[in-house]
Amino acid sequence: MPNIVTASANKQFDDILERLCIKLQITPTQFTTARDNYEAVGGWLGQDDSPIAIYSPHIYPQGSLRLGTTVKPLGQEEFDLDAVCQLDIAESVDPGTVFEMIWDRMYANKRYRDMIVRKRRCIRIDYARNFHLDVVPAIPHCERGGTCILVPDLPDPELEDWKPSNPLGYAEWFEKQVVTINKFAEARIDPLKDPEPLHRKPTLKRSVQLFKRWRDIRFKATPRLLPPSIILTTLAGHLYEGERWSTDALATILTKIVKATRGRRLQLYNPVNDQELISERWEDEPDSYDAFRDAVREFQERWLDLIHSTGVPAITKELQELFGEPVVRAFREAVEQVEQARAAGRLYVTKGTRTLTEVAGPATFTVPRNTFYGD
Amino acid sequence: MAIEPGKHILSASEQYARMRILLPDFRAVMRKHTLIAEGDVRPTPLSAVYQVRLAYRGCTPPKVWVLSPTLVPREEGGKIPHMYDQERLCLYLPSTGQWSGEMVLAKVTVPWIALWLYHYEVWHAVGEWLGGGVEPDPKPPFTREKQGGHHDRRRRK
Numbered sequence: 003m004p005n006i007v008t009a010s011a012n013k014q015f016d017d018i019l020e021r022l023c024i025k026l027q028i029t030p031t032q033f034t035t036a037r038d039n040y041e042a043v044g045g046w047l048g049q050d051d052s053p054i055a056i057y058s059p060h061i062y063p064q065g066s067l068r069l070g071t072t073v074k075p076l077g078q079e080e081f082d083l084d085a086v087c088q089l090d091i092a093e094s095v096d097p098g099t100v101f102e103m104i105w106d107r108m109y110a111n112k113r114y115r116d117m118i119v120r121k122r123r124c125i126r127i128d129y130a131r132n133f134h135l136d137v138v139p140a141i142p143h144c145e146r147g148g149t150c151i152l153v154p155d156l157p158d159p160e161l162e163d164w165k166p167s168n169p170l171g172y173a174e175w176f177e178k179q180v181v182t183i184n185k186f187a188e189a190r191i192d193p194l195k196d197p198e199p200l201h202r203k204p205t206l207k208r209s210v211q212l213f214k215r216w217r218d219i220r221f222k223a224t225p226r227l228l229p230p231s232i233i234l235t236t237l238a239g240h241l242y243e244g245e246r247w248s249t250d251a252l253a254t255i256l257t258k259i260v261k262a263t264r265g266r267r268l269q270l271y272n273p274v275n276d277q278e279l280i281s282e283r284w285e286d287e288p289d290s291y292d293a294f295r296d297a298v299r300e301f302q303e304r305w306l307d308l309i310h311s312t313g314v315p316a317i318t319k320e321l322q323e324l325f326g327e328p329v330v331r332a333f334r335e336a337v338e339q340v341e342q343a344r345a346a347g348r349l350y351v352t353k354g355t356r357t358l359t360e361v362a363g364p365a366t367f368t369v370p371r372n373t374f375y376g377d
Numbered sequence: 378m379a380i381e382p383g384k385h386i387l388s389a390s391e392q393y394a395r396m397r398i399l400l401p402d403f404r405a406v407m408r409k410h411t412l413i414a415e416g417d418v419r420p421t422p423l424s425a426v427y428q429v430r431l432a433y434r435g436c437t438p439p440k441v442w443v444l445s446p447t448l449v450p451r452e453e454g455g456k457i458p459h460m461y462d463q464e465r466l467c468l469y470l471p472s473t474g475q476w477s478g479e480m481v482l483a484k485v486t487v488p489w490i491a492l493w494l495y496h497y498e499v500w501h502a503v504g505e506w507l508g509g510g511v512e513p514d515p516k517p518p519f520t521r522e523k524q525g526g527h528h529d530r531r532r533r534k
Contacts, residue, residue, distance in 0.1 A: 011422035313425045315501035330503050337499050337507045344492070351488040353400065356418040358491055369488040372475050374459040374496070374510025375467035 016247040021332035023208045028072045036083045057089035064169035071210040088140040097154030098162045104139045171274035179239040180204040206242045209251040227293040249309045256302035263295040386478035389435040399483035420495035441466045458506045
């Protein structure tokens with residue numbers, strides 16, 4: 003019955019990956035700090051006596067924090083949060099003017115004055131503790147309507163322009179992709195199934211976190227070539243087929259990227275705004291595209307080998323090479339759970355394959371209490 | 378481990394009979410009053426499949442070897458924890474009643490083997506034995522204990 007073995011191996015693998023993802027994402031404390039800072043900025047911009055209050059500023063987060071796909075940065079790098087500051091202004095006003103309105107308001111606050119930096123498309127607020135908040139000025143994109151916005155693009159004062167975007171629509175699209183289709187649900191007889199549902203974060207979101215973490219490690223030495231999160235997230239969202247386990251989901255996503263990058267250069271548009279080429283960096287810097295294509299090919303081969311291999315030490319080692327040190331902590335946590343079950347007399351062994359399980363059944367023996375000894 | 382009243386110390390052939398019923402895919406044979414049983418153990422779905430051997434004579438506690446794959450230390454010249462002479466698995470603390478002759482090998486010793494192998498793999502993966510246990514002072518040599526019943530007071534080392 004190889005399918006049962008495969009199903010439960012996948013389950014065990016996925017359990018480790020889920021624990022890993024919890025360690026990869028920003029901590030609840032970081033989340034709270036980020037949210038407090040973001041709310042304070044929103045409050046300052048939208049305050050009644052603020053000169054921009056008449057444009058009814060609307061502040062909302064975009065990117066990974068909105069999507070639930072945050073990944074802690076490696077080493078000393080900062081983690082960032084993106085927030086949109088949308089003003090109710092017609093697009094006849096030029097982008098530089100809107101940018102300056104928000105800049106001036108931020109500058110008027112003594113606290114923010116020394117923290118703000120001008121970027122091409124946002125005002126960056128640098129906080130202590132390796133955190134920065136990017137405030138993206140925006141106005142409604144009336145022509146397209148809905149949640150579509152225009153954001154300034156200011157490569158230099160002569161070349162300013164509005165760029166279309168739609169972060170709220172994107173988040174909505176992504177949430178739709180997240181829904182798991184349990185296409186194998188009926189065929190599954192899983193001896194390791196947990197009594198309570200273990201899965202809280204959807205498989206696609208965890209797969210994106212793993213994909214991003216792999217990217218951070220893989221491009222650590224060549225940050226210039228680092229593929230942007232929006233590209234990884236969009237590819238994953240498009241290519242996910244509703245797999246239940248992130249082992250399978252990532253295998254599908256990577257295999258389909260390998261296929262899609264065999265021909266000419268991939269062009270990726272925002273799924274909710276076909277005017278926004280999110281892979282524009284690949285047009286300007288073709289070597290970053292080549293690096294991405296080659297790296298994903300290598301990752302796909304390693305991932306397929308890994309998810310079909312056995313032997314806990316070898317699997318742990320490879321996972322560690324792909325995703326870094328938190329793998330061992332995730333693994334130890336899984337062992338702690340087994341040890342707790344053992345101490346409580348709720349650890350069993352299947353009669354068929356002599357495999358540990360936390361689910362008792364007619365075909366299991368309880369693991370009796372023991373103390374390992376030695377000579 | 379509670380012992381039901383009326384239970385007695387099981388002979389090797391009684392263990393053999395139970396082994397045949399409880400774990401029919403184990404290859405069990407009687408050889409000169411000794412039960413030899415060999416079978417596969419896969420401690421977790423992601424683990425290797427280990428071939429193990431149990432030997433039981435009825436008058437001494439069971440002995441357990443791993444036949445394949447060969448158990449290895451983490452580094453050359455290193456020691457594998459919780460083994461006798463780096464050859465046999467130390468599955469329980471002697472003289473504590475964790476094992477006694479009324480117990481059934483298939484239901485007690487075999488689950489311990491799965492647990493031991495699980496922790497052996499974890500030890501290789503994370504560098505620490507997370508399954509607990511006692512590593513005795515190596516000085517006094519291990520005293521071979523006599524097989525006894527639950528109420529039998531055994532010699533302490």
